Amino acid sequence: MQAYVRRDPLSAMIAVVIIPVLALVITADSASAQGQAFAPTQLVKIGHVGPLTGPVAHMGKDNENGARMAIEELNAKGVTLAGKKVTFVLLAEDDGSDPKMATSAAQKLVDAKVQAVIGHLQSGTSIPASKIYYDAGIPQISPSATSRKYTQQGFNTTFRVVANDGQLGGMLGRYAAKTLTAKNIAVIDDRTAYGQGLADEFIKSARAAGVTIVTRQYISDRATDFNAILTTIKGKKPDLIFFGGIDASAGLMLRQMQMLGINAKLMGGDAICTNQLPLLAGNSLRDDQVVCAEAGGVEKSGQKKLDAFKAAYKKRYNSEIKQYAPYTYDAVMTIADAMQKANSADPKKYLSQLAKIVHKGVTGEIGFDANGDIKNGALTVYTFRGGQRTVLTVT
Template sequence: MNIKLAVLASAVALAACGKKEEAAPAAETAAPATSAAAPAPAEAMVIKIGHVGPTSGAIAHLGKDNENGARMAIEELNGAGLTIEGKPVQFELLAEDDAADPKQGTAAAQKLVDAKVAGVIGHLNSGTTIPASQIYNDAGIPQISPSATNPTYTRQGYTGVFRVVADDVHLGGTLGKYAVEQLGGKAVAVIDDRTAYGQGVADEFEKGVKAAGGNIVGREFTNDKATDFNAILTTLKAQKPDVVFFGGMDAVAGPMLKQMKQLGIEAKFMGGDGICTSKLPELAGDGMSDEQVYCAEAGGVEGEQKVGMDKFRADFKAKFGEEVQVYAPYVYDAVKVMADAMVKAQSSDPVKYLPALKATEYEGVTGKIAFDEKGDIKNGALTLMTYKGGARTQIAVIR
């Protein structure tokens, strides 16, 4: 059954009847799973889908954004009247917190395996996604990451790993070229947070700068929990950079921008999807000026497709009272893609629905989703962004 038609039919039927978190400290062990499912109808087939993201710690706002995207998808699926082998289907979301910590991430992965989930959406960070992928692979459970961009994830030879966003080779390389050719970056400095994501995207950015004829005048590193960057910024200031690139997340980028301003560094500031959030202006405060920050989301829609994305964002805000940060639409689509494969295969058994998942051709709110032989999205797009008046402003979609 086509999931979108089923959702529409359900909505029409209802209309005819006239019916109308501040982040907590990172836990040392995985938080208990939380589920999202209405009571299953009698005789219903219950299918468990896992979701993992950092819902505690410095980037809890991103993890909750992801989890909410999954909850929206699960609720819609459960209202769609789907059946498998003639039985009504009830999807149940098992949500785990990995606090962006690899050790906690693998513990969460094992917990979902033990709970016998049929598939997993997550993790958010490359640093947790990659080690967790081995656990899911060993258990034969398909995994779709909505946001992990390190190329290693899909290059391990695992048959059940997928991602619905472009990887760092495309993202970092594109930003490197843009820094030189569009921002006039003759002297470019690079900082990364030493995570799998941050270092990976910074490496690809550096390659992109060099390929475009730019000059890297300094490469420094910090960590994903740092708050003091004066030493490395002072070192880079002496090199008089036109552009400073940071490979990492918004929770670190915000304070870094403040300290750049305090030190009188007037360079453009760039980063990947990890900094390209709705919350960055709040985190940066007065350290961020209009059209100073340039970043890219690992995805993008244009034209008629933008109507669907705009509706998703409006529905999301109406439901949760929050703007979409970055990845919620990709999580939403990933859940729908996995469920669609199960319905097409008429089975939630990973062995039986995995071939349908590999052959996916799905029109989502984030665009067309189809996977190559490694599990990477085909023709992955990027959306270049800047910030004006404290809000993200789209520059262009690049494929």
């Protein structure tokens, strides 16, 4: 005798609906799993920090632009690590040229678990932030900080792709004495880690070359009125004024020097040696009046690569580079090179590769010594003629 089975119309309807839906879910899950095997599942987060507000915001944005160009190029190439395609992401932060903002920005990037940091622009922000990156084990490459202290803290995560103040200030002191034949020099610095450090190194070198430092004056990096100290300096009749500070201050200083009838040359480091200086100084900038040096430089054999970068930058941003965008670009590419050599974006795994890297960049060959300073860092001396920065020599 056959057992009687009750047929529930509602149950039958639910079964008709649920079974196909389950089939769709299983199929979708399988497709998703297959897609994940081929999707760019690995994100590599690169932090960049520089001043996006304040008197040198134009420099900070220039550096960020260089980093962004490198990120875009890496993603266009389709880099893979450990067999997986990766997507590079740039996390940009503003430090406002302020050490407290710099440490806050650094901690924010650490909390975001970035795998590397490019920055900061200035020594005064790079130095305090470097301890935070070191404690987190995150490599940091500054494209422009030149203070010797930055790489002398014993941090194996700290690197730079430009020469330091000892090299830059020392060369400028010798150049002032031997090439410009200056005998009496007045010195001004803005009391920042960069400005004071550079001035100290300049004075040491200039005095060793037989130059007399007739006075040393101090300003704030945000000061706008220099008439009092310039009047004092005018009475000392110097052949040359050395300024450890930024282009925004130097532009105003040149204007006020003209008003006071001071005809001495103005010399400084990389922070005044920018394409922005003629705009900041206006008609007060005479040909050959300013002599400055950049902690970096490219010999003629490598100029073609740098020119190509400059053209690409102008096409991308519709403006000329301000100064250190090529070095920021190279810093990102050096990090990526080290990651590819280690086949990993884990700082613990690629840090050793970064320390011994030899990377061919648009600014020249990049390799680091035991402190994280660039080996054989070039120095370029410039002046301004017709409002254009003009190379005098590369050393």
